[in-house]
């Protein structure tokens with residue numbers, strides 16, 4: 001469980017990035033943090049693994065105050081993928097990169113081998129095993145960063161913009177994998193601007209603007225509320241936009257993804273689905 | 274008038290295991306708004322790098338085939354000469370920013386071209402305004418959030434007003450409302466000044482409405498090249514895993530359930546319209 005209690009954070013240059021933020025994320029929860037550029041999303045999640053410590057207020061991860069434990073201890077619990085993969089990758093080969101944390105945590109070589117092979121396969125990177133991460137495309141680099149964290153199966157997974165540079169197929173694989181993590185009662189926190197991905201995931205949503213949380217709730221509640229959507233500088237999913245125009249004809253206006261849309265339309269037209 | 278003409282481009286990065294581009298030929302006319310899409314690793318960024326000479330001049334290796342941009346043979350000109358005509362927004366904004374202040378970064382290209390001071394100031398102000406970062410002008414680029422950095426990178430190219438703007442996933446770090454505003458700005462420059470736009474995008478739900486030409490690549494090759502509605506409704510696009518706009522996708526799943534729509538919507542307005550007709554049919 002992650003508890004954020006009245007956290008404010010100011011960078012050395014004087015920017016007040018978080019203002020009295022409070023939030024509780026339970027085990028097995030899947031939360032998407034969304035909102036305005038510069039709202040403080042990255043600054044907030046960096047507090048979860050102790051990369052940043054609150055200027056005021058407190059953060060508890062599984063009951064432990066992040067101020068009172070080392071980053072190394074927190075790092076065993078909280079896997080963190082940076083918004084920009086270049087801040088994370090440093091090994092000579094993709095394989096070493098993905099094995100790095102596993103080695104660091106003292107796993108056995110045979111386990112490491114298995115976990116690395118598994119993660120590379122999950123993220124479609126097997127062919128790049130021996131390639132330098134710096135000779136990959138942007139989307140591939142992001143997937144190496146994802147693989148290097150998912151490989152060691154952390155209890156809490158924090159992914160800052162996981163879908164950047166990913167095509168539809170990769171996003172769908174990632175979504176299915178997150179569903180599996182949740183089924184194992186892992187906690188998954190993503191920061192994302194990808195409204196369509198969130199609509200598809202149907203996760204909880206936390207909306208941020210100007211260093212504060214403006215609202216939280218289900219994806220449906222958040223993404224179909226036009227006032228909140230505007231306040232957080234996001235837009236509604238395309239399906240929501242389409243159905244807003246069909247309200248006069250008696251269609252529901254709180255649909256967010258294709259599955260719901262298809263069902264509602266077929267029902268209305270009395271076609272068997 | 275043809276602005277970009279690539280013929281048989283084939284390229285392997287030094288040390289690369291396979292071809293990043295394989296026999297790529299495309300023709301882009303002045304004033305087109307082209308979306309370039311396809312699976313991660315298919316060669317989109319590499320093609321962008323060919324348009325301003327980074328490939329092969331900076332990355333090395335041999336580029337086979339020929340490429341002309343605004344009538345210039347890219348292979349016969351230096352990157353800085355081409356910069357006058359082609360502006361590239363990098364996929365990773367951080368790699369593009371190096372000045373101490375945002376304002377300096379945005380002015381840099383113009384200073385290099387020897388543009389007069391007054392004109393530079395005007396254009397920088399305008400670019401900062403268009404990207405909504407006037408309040409960040411005196412901040413250090415490396416102390417900005419991801420989306421703020423991307424806005425700066427876009428402002429750098431907007432300020433240059435080149436004949437061709439190449440934008441490699443220019444809104445991947447932007448909040449969705451900001452992304453829409455940037456698309457609107459670029460679309461306006463495209464329509465009013467006839468600036469040719471080549472934009473790499475995965476999030477086609479947002480971008481499709483602005484485009485009149487879509488190119489899909491897969492494994493280093495161009496596999497689809499045409500109008501948005503034709504490309505998005507093709508079976509190939511779905512199989513490759515292109516993120517077809519939800520408007521188009523919805524029409525496809527309805528057709529599969531036997532609901533005839535009659536035409537292919539790309540934007541949400543088009544989809545609402547088509548659905549209105551279907552729902553009030555009987």
Ligand SMILES: Nc1ncnc2c1ncn2[C@@H]1O[C@H](COP(=O)(O)OP(=O)(O)OP(=O)(O)O)[C@@H](O)[C@H]1O
Pocket residue numbers: 011012013015016017035036037038039040041042043044083415416417418419420421446447448
């Ligand atoms: N290293 C830093 N030094 C100083 N200020 C920073 C730094 N990183 C971010 N900021 C500032 O802190 C505020 C919050 O930034 P943060 O990166 O948390 O935003 P974000 O919500 O993740 O935005 P984005 O969607 O653009 O990634 C912004 O005003 C930003 O300019």
Ligand SMILES: Nc1ncnc2c1ncn2[C@@H]1O[C@H](COP(=O)(O)OP(=O)(O)OP(=O)(O)O)[C@@H](O)[C@H]1O
Pocket residue numbers: 134135136137138139140165166286287288289292293311312313314315316317318319320332364
């Ligand atoms: N600097 C480099 N050195 C060697 N190989 C590279 C380099 N950059 C990219 N590649 C390889 O070239 C191919 C094409 O990469 P490119 O960056 O053009 O893909 P992309 O379509 O832009 O992908 P993405 O959507 O993930 O950004 C990939 O197989 C990639 O691994």
Ligand SMILES: [Mg+2]
Pocket residue numbers: 041042043083418419420
């Ligand atoms: Mg961020």
Ligand SMILES: [Mg+2]
Pocket residue numbers: 137138139317318319364441
């Ligand atoms: Mg790319």
